Amino acid sequence: MAYKTLLTIATSAERCDLAITGAAAIATAHDAHLDILALGVDRTQVGYSYVGSGAVILQAALERSEQEAKEIEAAARKAVGEQDPTLRWTVEAAVSQLGALTDLVAQRARFADLVILPRPYGPSQGAEAEAVIEAALFEGHAPVLVLPDSGAGRAPNPRRVAIAWNQSAEAMSAVRQALPILKAADMVSIVVIDPPQHGPERSDPGGMLCQMLVRHGVKAEVTVLARTLPRISDVLARHVRDMNADLLVMGAYGHSRFREAILGGATRNMLEKAEVPVLMAH
Numbered sequence: 001m002a003y004k005t006l007l008t009i010a011t012s013a014e015r016c017d018l019a020i021t022g023a024a025a026i027a028t029a030h031d032a033h034l035d036i037l038a039l040g041v042d043r044t045q046v047g048y049s050y051v052g053s054g055a056v057i058l059q060a061a062l063e064r065s066e067q068e069a070k071e072i073e074a075a076a077r078k079a080v081g082e083q084d085p086t087l088r089w090t091v092e093a094a095v096s097q098l099g100a101l102t103d104l105v106a107q108r109a110r111f112a113d114l115v116i117l118p119r120p121y122g123p124s125q126g127a128e129a130e131a132v133i134e135a136a137l138f139e140g141h142a143p144v145l146v147l148p149d150s151g152a153g154r155a156p157n158p159r160r161v162a163i164a165w166n167q168s169a170e171a172m173s174a175v176r177q178a179l180p181i182l183k184a185a186d187m188v189s190i191v192v193i194d195p196p197q198h199g200p201e202r203s204d205p206g207g208m209l210c211q212m213l214v215r216h217g218v219k220a221e222v223t224v225l226a227r228t229l230p231r232i233s234d235v236l237a238r239h240v241r242d243m244n245a246d247l248l249v250m251g252a253y254g255h256s257r258f259r260e261a262i263l264g265g266a267t268r269n270m271l272e273k274a275e276v277p278v279l280m281a282h
Helices: 016-029 054-081 098-109 127-139 169-177 179-184 207-215 232-242 265-272
Strands: 005-010 033-042 088-097 114-118 144-147 160-164 187-193 220-225 247-251 278-281
Touching: 005 016, 005 054, 005 098, 005 127, 016 033, 016 054, 016 088, 016 114, 016 144, 033 054, 033 098, 033 127, 054 088, 088 098, 098 127, 114 127, 127 144, 160 169, 160 179, 160 232, 169 179, 169 207, 169 247, 169 278, 179 247, 187 207, 187 232, 207 220, 220 232, 232 247, 232 265, 247 265, 265 278
Parallel strands: 005 033, 005 114, 033 088, 114 144, 160 187, 160 247, 187 220, 247 278
Antiparallel strands: 144 278
């Protein structure tokens, strides 16, 4: 498998440069095509309105979203114009209400080998940033590479990679989706935190995954860590810093009684303080 179609989705003219620059570098490194979706989001949630005013509110919101989409598209074209001239790319503008965003993003993500997005948390981020990641992961079933605020860094060619391994189907999916990157890395650390005393890997935590990766030519090793901090995400983040990792690969977890999908606690914790790019899959 190789990454040949990359997708990034811009929902802000001010922040689109970060994701586009990172996505363009990765696309160039993998000889891939970059699709950019400039998405104007109607965030209006009309709870009630006076008779006759509803249509006016909706029309005004639509016009505002269309103008925003045009501004994002212009910023995206400017950003991509500053990238490597050999980059193959397309830009498309669209408008969506916040509640209908999932279907649009999922439809685009299904046909991408990798979706590249900025970190969804921060003072300037709206609710749509997390909704875009959730839609790509849980409905589009695509791997998502989340870039930290510092940008892609060494994401185009990560040399040192950490894998958060807990034997889950989500973690296994993330590993399979990351294989093109793992095979090119100099060192891959399979991180197991507080392995269970009972289970199929109790005598050799991470051993079966390591064997599979080595057979693919990956330079992999297993690191078993104790849970010495309150949250597993804290232990994992410290290990990423200690090994000077360029990339973290982990499963994305979703659980909620109120929504179809919402980023789980460990996933959200890692993204909130991500210092390196995080590749996730569900």
